[in-house]
Amino acid sequence: MLTASDEARINRHVLIEAGHHSKAIVALTHEGSARLTGNVEISAGDGADLTVVTIQEWDDEAVQLDQHDILVGRDARVRHIAITLGGKVVRLSTNVRYAGPGGSVECLGVYFTDAGQHQEHRLFVDHEPVHCTSNVEYRGALQGDGAHSVWVGDVLIRAAAHATDTYELNRNLVLTDGARADSVPNLEIETGEIVGAGHASATGRFDDEQLFYLQARGIPEHEARRLVVHGFFAGIINRIGLPGTQAHLMARIEKELADSIDSAFEPAAAATR
Structure with missing residues (x-):
């Protein structure tokens, strides 16, 4: 965990190595106020199963x-999970x-x-060996004047990367x-000998059908909105594999939602008084 004080300037280099056929979950958490620049090197040996979670609060x-x-590494499995909930x-x-x-x-x-x-996430996945897979999925919510997110996903399938299977979604x-919200998925394919490759991006407001479904069952609109966003994020956060961390993050998101939705409904509530 990195907890920094005001005006702190930090340069860091972190090395995470998972040995052959090992299994581990590593969490990097950031709190406080600082100016941080850093590099994190992550290496998974042959047959390893490694999860790295980076949390920005x-x-x-x-x-x-x-x-x-x-x-x-060969036949290794890596999950990289980025959770960004704070910072100017x-x-x-990645x-x-x-x-x-x-x-x-x-x-x-x-x-x-x-x-x-301003929150920005950029990814580059370089497929060169054969029979490798990648799956990218990022989900974001934005609220307030000047809130700006950028997501850029680049996947390169080189000529030798036969039997590649890849997909990216934002x-x-x-x-x-x-x-x-700016969302830019990119896919470059140099060989036709692949299993599959695709990308998708969507940006919008609340799903009216979901809201109608919940309200038709007697759930008030503000609570229905909370439930929709809760489900929007839970599908990824529940895959972290650390129950305590998952519960903490969902509670943090619930607070953000409560502040946003309650303030949005205050004028309407005042008008009915």
């Missing part, structure tokens, strides 16, 4: 610029390479961007006016 004035470089400016770049055939990578992410915050839920 910075105060409002914090700035973080991080790069994570992942090397996946957070930019996390790069994935494969050291041998049969490697599997899952890059998951959740971000909740508030007024005046979904954004805009909760209020004045927020902006």
Whole structure:
């Protein structure tokens, strides 16, 4: 855990190595207020099963610029999960390479961007060995004037990367006016000998059908909105594998939602008095 004081300037280099056929979950958490620049090197040996979770719960004035470089061994499995719930400016770049055939990578992410915050997540997955897979899924919610998120996903399937299977998805839920989400999925394929490759991106407001379904069963609109967003994020957070951390993050998201939705309904409530 990195807990920093105001005005702290930090440069760091973290090395995470999982030996052959090992299994581990590593969590990097960030709190407080600081200006952090860093590099995290992640290496999974042949047959390893490694999960790395990076959690950004910075105060409002914090700035973080991080790069994570992942090397996946033969028949290894790596999950990289990024949770960004704070900070004035957070930019996390994640790069994935494969050291041998049969490697599997899952890059998951959740971000909740508030007024005046800039949160940026960039990924590059470089497929070169044969029979490797990658799955990327990031979900974000934005609220408040000036809230800005950027997601860029790049996947390169090189000419020698036969039997590659890859997919990337980014979904954004805009909760209020004045927020902006930029989403750019990119896919470059140099061989036709693949299992599958695709990408998708969606940005919008609440699903009216979901809200109608819940309200038709007697659930008030503000509670229905909370339930929709809760389910939107829970699908990724529940895959972290650390129950205590999952519960803490969902509670943090619930607080963000309560502040946003309750304030949105205050004028309507006042008008009915």
